[in-house]
Amino acid sequence: MTTPQEELLPGTRRALLHRIAVAQAEGRAPSLVAAVVRGGHAVWHGSRTSVEGHGPDENVQYRIGSITKTFTAVLVLRLRDEGAIDLGDPLEKHVPGTGAGEATIAELLAHTSGLAAESPAPWWERTPGSLRPELADVLGEQPIRHPAGRRFHYSNPGYSVLGALVEKLRGAPWEEVLRREVLEPLGLDRTSAQPQAPHAGGWAVHPWADVMLPEPTEDLGLMAAAGQLWSTTGDLARFAAFLAKGDARVLSAESVREMRTPAAPAEPADVVDGATYGLGLQIQHRDGRLLVGHSGSLPGFLANLTISVVDDVAAVVLANCTSGPMLSALGADLVRIVAEAEPRLPEPWRPLREVDASVLESAGQWYWGTHAFALRLTADGLVSLGPLSGNGRRSRFRDNGDGTWTGLEGYYAGELLKAVRRPDGSVGHLDLGSFVFTRQPYEQGASLPGGVDPEGWRGIS
Structure with missing residues (x-):
């Protein structure tokens, strides 16, 4: 529940609704649901749908795809903060025999490990995880595409390896560790590895006709840590608040700040508004604003989480279509609408309690x-x-x-x-x-390397 100070003005709410309505109509999405977070709480929810009487709300699950990677990164940072690992450790130290052991944990988190972008055929997003029962099946015979640490190359198998690292060191399945260490402490009881009613169905919309086709929903098996999760705008709003400020029960403010710090450049072909990558978070500059978060997609679903820490505003957008609305642009626009219409009030100035x-x-x-x-x-x-x-x-x-x-x-x-x-x-x-x-420019008598000309400053003679 929001307080009167947290509620958005009617004009702001109307602008937000208009923006998602345009996105749903022009993007031809069967449904689209969004939320805005300010002050650590959801202050607005909105939805648009093609089916009368069945509008989704903040409790309806959608598949969130690669936003799952951010959850996995939190688990890895927890291991680091406990001293179980160092981010500079090579993978081989903890998960031997993968064929990708030279890559460090930090490189895996930042997609600079050199691993391939995808798992070997068949197409992992549309086939059951049972086809890849071992980590070797996820990585394939030639998992390395680039020297470790040399370039940013987004890798889904890289996050599957991080999931295996979590399982190895915790002695429990990735999903169980995630629920115990992240979901339950943060109150994300509508986030799960398998869909739980009420949830949206995934659809493909024909590119040249206004008709739809249901998409398959597969359990990704060992690829789960890269994209398995289902969630809601309500849960992701709480997760966004955590990523902005941290929570001592899960990860400190300093560690989530580290996640939000650029750790890898984007490839030139992928650079849009200065995009980079942190430790499990995408980072970009858009319209003069620094935004962090993550996008996600799996057949039938699109997802986006966008945060402006400086503005104290975040947006979550979920849709049940394989392609269509550009959710990263939509999320950035929702943040901008609130930040510009209702700028954050600065904290009151306060003097130091004492001074040396x-x-x-x-x-x-x-x-x-x-x-x-x-x-x-x-x-x-x-x-x-x-x-x-x-x-x-x-x-x-x-x-x-x-x-x-x-x-x-x-x-x-x-x-x-x-x-x-x-x-x-x-x-x-x-x-x-x-x-x-020095107190004065090139101050006479100051301990300056190279010394100061004893004749001092002068004009042109």
Whole structure:
């Protein structure tokens, strides 16, 4: 239930309904259902259908295809956070004998393992998983298409291998582990490996005629970790809220932030609005907005989950057709409609509870050569360093408690910032990964590599 502060304005709701109505009509989808999340809760649900009296709601299941991969990635990150694995571990260390053991777990998560895009014939999405009873049947005799770590190459078998990793280390089936460790803690009781009523049927719509054909629904077997799940807009709205902020019962905010961080570039042919891939999440820039999430498709179904963390808005869209509406564009539009019509209110400014005088001394204007920067102390206990104007390297830094700070993002992520003091104890300059920042541009007497011309600044004679 939403509070009055969370409810969307009537005009926003009308715009959302209009957008999905256009998508369903022009995309010729038998049905389409959507949800919008704001403030960690679903604040809007909408649906359009071709069958009178049978409009789906937030509790009707659709197959979500490759959004399943994001769930599998959460299970793998849990293993990492517990210390059972390192993302740099080669697969061979934990699941030997696959023929793809040189790839690391991180490379499998980011689709840079070099594995083939698909499992060998027959077409795995339209045939029973019983045809691939062993991992060797999923990978085939020649699973490697590219050297590991060299390029982004989306791989469905790669996530089947990650499912096998989860099963090996947990000693239980992937589906059982997922339910126990993710679905139940997050309250996703309408997400399952097999369809549970009420659920939509999958359809193929003829490309040149307004007629339909039912699609088969197969159990994917060992490919399940790549695309098996069924879910609802209600459950995926809760999952979107988790991916934005984390949940200590499942995965920390820091770990879900890591999932949302680019880990692989997209191939040039696939780049649309700067698309990249994180650890189980697709990442793109669209209309100046950073969006994360995942799309999915299996015969008869399309799915999309899109999140703008900065705007605190997410969208879920599900349809029961093999092709038709472009759900990734639709999800991005739903986020944009809400973000632009009802921009997020910033958190109230709050002062620091206490401040270290020695840190406060370093606040203010600094120069890297002739570039002006500002160092600020913020209420969250961090310091930020960035250009006074225009673009340039900027980062927030975490206090290490010893007079140094560690960069959290951008060019300076992981780099050390420290205040270097003069013999009298005052701050002489800042050192950031060997770069020297001074109070004045090329300050006389400052400890600058190469020194400063003793004649100082001058005009043209």
